[in-house]
Amino acid sequence: MRQHLVMTVTGRDRTGLVEEVTGLLSEYGGNVEAGRMAKLGGEFVMLLLVTIPAKNLAALQNAVVAFGNENQDDQIEVQVRTTEATTGKEGLGTVCGLTVMGADHAGIIRDIANDLAGRSVNIVTMDTDVSAAPMSGTTLFTMSAVLTLPSGLDIVEFRESMDQLGADVGVEISVLSHSAE
Numbered sequence: 001m002r003q004h005l006v007m008t009v010t011g012r013d014r015t016g017l018v019e020e021v022t023g024l025l026s027e028y029g030g031n032v033e034a035g036r037m038a039k040l041g042g043e044f045v046m047l048l049l050v051t052i053p054a055k056n057l058a059a060l061q062n063a064v065v066a067f068g069n070e071n072q073d074d075q076i077e078v079q080v081r082t083t084e085a086t087t088g089k090e091g092l093g094t095v096c097g098l099t100v101m102g103a104d105h106a107g108i109i110r111d112i113a114n115d116l117a118g119r120s121v122n123i124v125t126m127d128t129d130v131s132a133a134p135m136s137g138t139t140l141f142t143m144s145a146v147l148t149l150p151s152g153l154d155i156v157e158f159r160e161s162m163d164q165l166g167a168d169v170g171v172e173i174s175v176l177s178h179s180a181e
Helices: 017-027 054-070 108-118 155-169
Strands: 002-012 031-040 043-053 077-083 094-103 122-132 139-149 172-177
Touching: 002 017, 002 054, 017 031, 017 043, 017 054, 043 054, 054 077, 094 108, 094 155, 108 122, 108 139, 108 155, 155 172
Parallel strands: none
Antiparallel strands: 002 043, 002 077, 031 043, 094 139, 094 172, 122 139
16 A cells, blocks of 8 residues: 655755655655655755655655754755545636736735635645846746636636736736646
């Protein structure tokens, strides 16, 4: 029987960290089924969905503690928690994409997330970034997300409400059809 785990690794960015973590997982029969990795500031962050033989779970947990202790100079922190396998029936509803672009200011994510939660819209993935706008050099905020709309929420109505929210927040919000349903 295989156990599903969510594993987070954070620490000072350095060459070889991904190889070391995935090597550790391989030693215990672990397989990365999904993952996100990014450099955020001077830190490197890994978020992994891992499967491992259930009989190896305790040994992996001990090895993870040892790995963190061995890498204290790089402030490596590893957390592992068990999770359930997904059945593919979660989040039934309309899947769509959301993009946001505009001048950066505090509260954009909060305002959008608040509106989505009020409509029972589930955020499946979200990526955000800020960069210098090409001509003006002002700070430009961008967001891309995959959402699951609850059944009963009309996508046309949702697009119109996102247009209004964008105007209220001072950004451009686009709702896109998503082919991977």
